[in-house]
Amino acid sequence: MASADIAAASAALQSAGGVGGAGGLRGEPSGSALGPGGWPGEPSSSSSPARPFKRLITKNRSYLETGNLHVDEAVVSYMGKLEEHRRRCEAEGRYQEAKVATKRLADLKTAQVDRLRQELAANQVRELEEVQGVYEEETAKFHLIWDSRMREYAGSVVRAVEELRANQQLQLAGFVEELQRKRPQRARPSRDYLHQREVQDKLAKAQLYGRATQVKNMADALYQAELEATLAQWEAESKLKISKVQARQQTEYEALLQRGNKGRDELELKRVAETERRTLRFRNIVSELEQLHKLEMAHLENFLDGQVLAGKATPLRDPGAFRRRREQLFSLSLT
Numbered sequence: 001m002a003s004a005d006i007a008a009a010s011a012a013l014q015s016a017g018g019v020g021g022a023g024g025l026r027g028e029p030s031g032s033a034l035g036p037g038g039w040p041g042e043p044s045s046s047s048s049p050a051r052p053f054k055r056l057i058t059k060n061r062s063y064l065e066t067g068n069l070h071v072d073e074a075v076v077s078y079m080g081k082l083e084e085h086r087r088r089c090e091a092e093g094r095y096q097e098a099k100v101a102t103k104r105l106a107d108l109k110t111a112q113v114d115r116l117r118q119e120l121a122a123n124q125v126r127e128l129e130e131v132q133g134v135y136e137e138e139t140a141k142f143h144l145i146w147d148s149r150m151r152e153y154a155g156s157v158v159r160a161v162e163e164l165r166a167n168q169q170l171q172l173a174g175f176v177e178e179l180q181r182k183r184p185q186r187a188r189p190s191r192d193y194l195h196q197r198e199v200q201d202k203l204a205k206a207q208l209y210g211r212a213t214q215v216k217n218m219a220d221a222l223y224q225a226e227l228e229a230t231l232a233q234w235e236a237e238s239k240l241k242i243s244k245v246q247a248r249q250q251t252e253y254e255a256l257l258q259r260g261n262k263g264r265d266e267l268e269l270k271r272v273a274e275t276e277r278r279t280l281r282f283r284n285i286v287s288e289l290e291q292l293h294k295l296e297m298a299h300l301e302n303f304l305d306g307q308v309l310a311g312k313a314t315p316l317r318d319p320g321a322f323r324r325r326r327e328q329l330f331s332l333s334l335t
Contacts, residue, residue: 079108120300124293131289135282142278146271153267157260164256168249175245179238187227193219292325 086101196219203212 079105082108116300117297120297124296127293128286128289131286139278142275150264150267150271153264157264160260161253161256164253168252172242172245172249176242179241184227184230184234187223187230190222190226193222193226196222 082101082105086098086105089095089098089101196215200212200215200219203209203215
């Protein structure tokens with residue numbers, strides 16, 4: 001990468017205000033999923049840690065966070081002595097020895113450069129693995145919380161249904177008891193029955209007891225028939241009233257089940273929406289981190305191309321730029 005490109009990238013890095021801007025990560029859906037509408041046991045929002053990646057921020061993670069290239073001090077000391085030997089050989093005209101020393105220095109410098117590249121690459125791989133590990137850990141907690149909430153919600157539905165059924169049974173028993181208290185004990189006298197009783201009384205007064213007995217038996221049979229008809233009508237009306245109460249109770253029961261199913265479905269949709277949102281945020285964080293890694297490697301390559309020197313050097317004008325970028329990135333939440 002050219003120096004101008006590196007400088008432009010550094011300026012963009014140092015002036016960035018956060019991943020995806022203040023309005024959220026790119027590509028994230030707006031709004032929130034609906035809850036179950038006041039159903040008992042409805043879970044609240046997720047209680048996962050708000051900033052799970054902040055624990056990954058340490059004071060010395062990679063060379064570009066401090067601006068220093070760290071090399072093996074023993075190798076540095078040896079390379080310094082080898083450089084003195086080369087100069088001495090050159091001054092004394094021992095050019096073959098100077099050539100050997102120069103080649104040895106070049107080999108050592110190349111090894112140092114390769115080691116720095118490998119170290120940075122290894123740090124970046126480890127960092128991505130740590131981010132992935134935190135995400136998987138938080139995702140496991142997220143699903144445990146949601147599993148618990150779904151069980152709690154299902155339990156609240158069962159309790160509500162059981163309570164409704166118990167109340168309905170009490171209501172039905174009370175209604176049937178009230179009907180029984182109103183059960184007819186006698187029939188309403190008909191005109192024919194009253195006429196027969198009147199004839200019976202007249203025959204008895206006329207001392208026509210035989211005929212009076214016959215009329216009395218006929219009147220008693222008529223009354224019994226009318227009483228049975230009255231009771232049959234009461235039974236039919238009572239059954240109709242009870243069936244209406246049972247139908248109303250069944251409607252209430254089915255409505256309760258529908259509300260429970262609707263609430264469960266809304267919770268499932270909310271869980272899916274939150275899962276997708278967390279996944280999208282994680283992907284954006286990883287994408288931003290990978291871009292940061294590329295920029296780190298570009299800075300390292302640019303520095304090493306220009307200064308393949310042993311010892312320590314500071315390639316960045318602002319060594320804290322990459323650290324601040326990480327702090328912004330790892331301060332994002334998954335929710």
